[in-house]
Every structure is written in C-alpha cells, then in structure tokens.
Amino acid sequence: MLDGVRAVVLDADGVLMFRGAPVAGAAEAVADLRRRGIAYRVVTNYSSAHRTSLAAAFGRATGLEVDGMEIITAASAAATYTAQHHPGLPLLVLAAPDARREWQGQEVITPAEAEARRAPVAAVVIGDAGDDLSFANLDIAFRQLRGGAAFVAMHRNAWWMTPKGFTLDAGAVVAGLEFALGRKAVICGKPSPVVFRQALSELRSQLAGGPRPAGQGEPRGSGGARLRAADVVMVGDDPRADIAAARRVGLRGVLVLTGKTTASDARAAGLPPGRIAADLREVVRALR
Numbered sequence: 001m002l003d004g005v006r007a008v009v010l011d012a013d014g015v016l017m018f019r020g021a022p023v024a025g026a027a028e029a030v031a032d033l034r035r036r037g038i039a040y041r042v043v044t045n046y047s048s049a050h051r052t053s054l055a056a057a058f059g060r061a062t063g064l065e066v067d068g069m070e071i072i073t074a075a076s077a078a079a080t081y082t083a084q085h086h087p088g089l090p091l092l093v094l095a096a097p098d099a100r101r102e103w104q105g106q107e108v109i110t111p112a113e114a115e116a117r118r119a120p121v122a123a124v125v126i127g128d129a130g131d132d133l134s135f136a137n138l139d140i141a142f143r144q145l146r147g148g149a150a151f152v153a154m155h156r157n158a159w160w161m162t163p164k165g166f167t168l169d170a171g172a173v174v175a176g177l178e179f180a181l182g183r184k185a186v187i188c189g190k191p192s193p194v195v196f197r198q199a200l201s202e203l204r205s206q207l208a209g210g211p212r213p214a215g216q217g218e219p220r221g222s223g224g225a226r227l228r229a230a231d232v233v234m235v236g237d238d239p240r241a242d243i244a245a246a247r248r249v250g251l252r253g254v255l256v257l258t259g260k261t262t263a264s265d266a267r268a269a270g271l272p273p274g275r276i277a278a279d280l281r282e283v284v285r286a287l288r
Contacts, residue, residue, distance in 0.1 A: 014259020
C-alpha cells in the first residue's frame with residue numbers, strides 16, 4: 001500500500017491531536033519522518049488561529065518544535081485562494097482575529113466598511129469567527145453576496161469535537177447562506193480538492209529544492225522526478241473528508257483509529273484492512 005510513497009499529508013485532529021490533547025506517539029512519528037527525510041505537510045480544517053499559533057501550541061503540548069510552514073489550515077488555504085483570484089481587491093473576512101493574520105498584505109475590511117461601500121466587495125470569506133458570526137454581520141455578508149461578491153468558505157464542517165464534546169462549527173452557517181443565496185461557496189478546506197492541491201504543490205516545490213520548513217532536512221528523493229499525486233499518502237481519521245477526498249485528487253489514503261472513527265466504522269465505510277492503521281506510528285514504520 002505504501003510502496004513508492006515519497007511524501008505524506010497528515011490530518012491534525014485525530015492523527016496528531018484529539019480533543020485538545022496530543023495523540024500518543026504522534027510527535028515521535030513526526031520526528032521519525034524528519035529523521036528519515038520524508039517531506040510532509042499537516043492539513044487541518046481548524047481555522048481559528050494562524051498557522052504559527054497552531055505550531056506553537058503543538059510544540060508546547062508535545063515538546064516537538066514545529067514550523068508554521070509545515071501546516072496548511074482552512075484559513076491559510078482560503079487566504080491563498082483569495083490572493084490568487086482577487087489580488088488587490090477588498091475582501092470581507094469573517095474569521096477569528098488571529099486567523100485573519102493569514103490575510104496580511106491583502107485588503108480586508110470590516111462589515112461596517114463593507115456596508116458603507118457602494119459596490120460589493122470582491123469576495124466574502126466565512127470561517128470560524130465565534131461571536132462575530134452574528135446575525136448583523138451575516139446579514140451584511142448576505143447582501144454583499146447578493147450584490148455579486150464571490151462566496152468563499154474555509155470549510156463546511158457542521159460540527160467538531162472539543163473538550164466540551166460535540167460543538168457546532170462554521171459549516172452550519174455556510175450551509176445556511178448557501179440555502180439563502182441559492183448557490184454554493186468555494187470551499188478551501190477539506191474535503192475540497194483546493195487544500196490537497198495546495199499541499200501537493202508545496203511538497204513538489206520542497207522536493208524540487210525549494211524552501212522547506214525548519215526542522216525538515218533535505219528530503220530524500222530531492223531533485224529527482226517530479227512528485228506525482230500517487231507518490232503522496234494522506235493519513236487521516238475521517239473516511240470521507242480525509243481518505244475519500246484525498247483519493248479524488250489522486251493521493252493514496254490510510255485511515256488511523258486515533259480519532260473519531262472506530263474500526264467497525266472504517267469497515268462499514270468500505271475501507272479494506274490495508275488502508276486502516278492503528279496510529280501514525282504504524283504508518284510511518286511501514287514507509288520504505
């Protein structure tokens with residue numbers, strides 16, 4: 001299953017962390033990837049913080065120094081998308097203050113400023129904004145979208161697991177706006193291909209000798225043949241949002257049982273035993 005794999009994409013929640021705590025052995029597995037020169041990226045729909053903040057939090061929890069460049073969040077993927085598709089144009093971004101730092105260098109305006117404009121903003125971005133996802137702000141966003149603004153969402157997760165248990169997520173708001181507008185948002189996080197293609201692009205650049213995160217030494221296979229999607233394995237804990245979504249863009253997929261999916265759930269989803277592992281350590285050990 002893993003023969004020929006040259007790079008790895010890791011889900012964060014359920015693979016490295018779960019309910020705010022590190023998964024046993026995950027930090028050691030990441031350290032082994034680094035030691036063996038296997039390039040990787042961490043992909044997560046967690047979008048309430050900047051990548052550097054997530055890296056620092058993971059480092060504090062595990063003792064493993066992490067570079068923000070190793071992480072692609074739904075927020076950073078959305079910021080990359082707007083920079084590519086709406087360069088230099090005003091954006092209304094409903095996101096947590098720390099996550100909004102991903103849009104540094106882009107023109108982000110407040111809901112009040114958007115409401116005062118004669119023309120709609122270029123794009124409305126919806127993410128994990130907490131109490132800023134108020135009726136007043138969403139009503140302004142709705143009018144901007146009705147006026148012709150592009151609709152971009154960090155993800156469409158309906159709920160997620162926190163220390164409180166099942167917790168409502170921003171995807172419920174995205175779905176409501178889609179219903180009101182009669183059109184779909186461009187989703188940048190999982191299971192959208194946008195975030196997987198971004199991870200593949202960064203890994204290709206790294207293997208071709210481009211910039212690499214601190215701590216990731218010279219990758220094995222560096223400077224060799226161009227990295228194909230089939231040379232990359234996605235390790236996640238969700239059969240649909242991680243494994244099936246990654247396979248749709250050509251990546252391989254292995255599900256681990258350290259998150260929200262049990263062995264019986266995985267079998268019910270049709271995953272064969274060769275695509276199921278106990279944890280990340282088992283996957284990394286199997287990489288040749």
